[in-house]
Amino acid sequence: MKCPVKPLVAISRCLLGDPVRYDGRSRGDDFIVKTLSAVFEWAPVCPEVAIGLGTPRPPIRLVSRRDGVHVEGVDDPTRDVTGALGAYARRFAEAFPSVRGCILKARSPSCGLGGLPVFSANGDVVREDGVGEFARVLSEFRPGIPCIDEERLRNAQQRDAFVRNVLRATGNKNGSLVGQNGRFG
Ligand code: SF4
Numbered sequence: 381m382k383c384p385v386k387p388l389v390a391i392s393r394c395l396l397g398d399p400v401r402y403d404g405r406s407r408g409d410d411f412i413v414k415t416l417s418a419v420f421e422w423a424p425v426c427p428e429v430a431i432g433l434g435t436p437r438p439p440i441r442l443v444s445r446r447d448g449v450h451v452e453g454v455d456d457p458t459r460d461v462t463g464a465l466g467a468y469a470r471r472f473a474e475a476f477p478s479v480r481g482c483i484l485k486a487r488s489p490s491c492g493l494g495g496l497p498v499f500s501a502n503g504d505v506v507r508e509d510g511v512g513e514f515a516r517v518l519s520e521f522r523p524g525i526p527c528i529d530e531e532r533l534r535n536a537q538q539r540d541a542f543v544r545n546v547l548r549a550t551g552n553k554n555g556s557l558v559g560q561n562g563r564f565g
Pocket of ligand 1: 392393394395400401402425426427428429485488490491
């Protein structure tokens with residue numbers, strides 16, 4: 381069953397198979413590419429490429445500083461892209477006001493929705509509740525927007541709930557893409 385108007389969903393480009401990861405690879409997800417592409421219209425986004433980091437690029441990570449968590453180069457802490465990622469999240473939110481949901485890459489210092497390691501300046505893990513900077517700022521500009529990562533999408537209940545919430549946010553009150561057994565997919 382297809383929705384007459386596909387809801388617009390922001391998605392990390394690497395999950396669609398684009399080779400934009402820091403190591404030049406992709407993380408294409410079959411379920412997203414083959415199944416969810418029939419349901420959602422994509423607003424693909426790679427914040428790190430969008431702010432000009434290039435591919436491949438040196439890895440970045442979350443680092444706890446006195447004034448908060450920063451996103452810095454692993455090998456070069458002076459390469460601080462916190463502000464650039466946040467500014468891009470704001471521009472993205474403004475450019476895509478009709479986005480009704482987000483599917484973002486787990487464990488990324490830019491796209492991760494939670495549970496990321498936060499390092500000290502010495503490289504020790506001091507917390508494991510970090511959020512990717514793009515995801516964090518985007519959620520400030522779009523509070524309450526349904527978001528999920530590819531790992532939670534593998535859980536049927538969380539996947540169904542995400543699809544329903546996006547449909548409801550699109551104005552589909554009963555979530556008509558959910559199948560007769562009450563589940564999507
Ligand atoms: S996780 Fe986000 S920033 Fe990293 S490659 Fe994928 S889309 Fe780009």
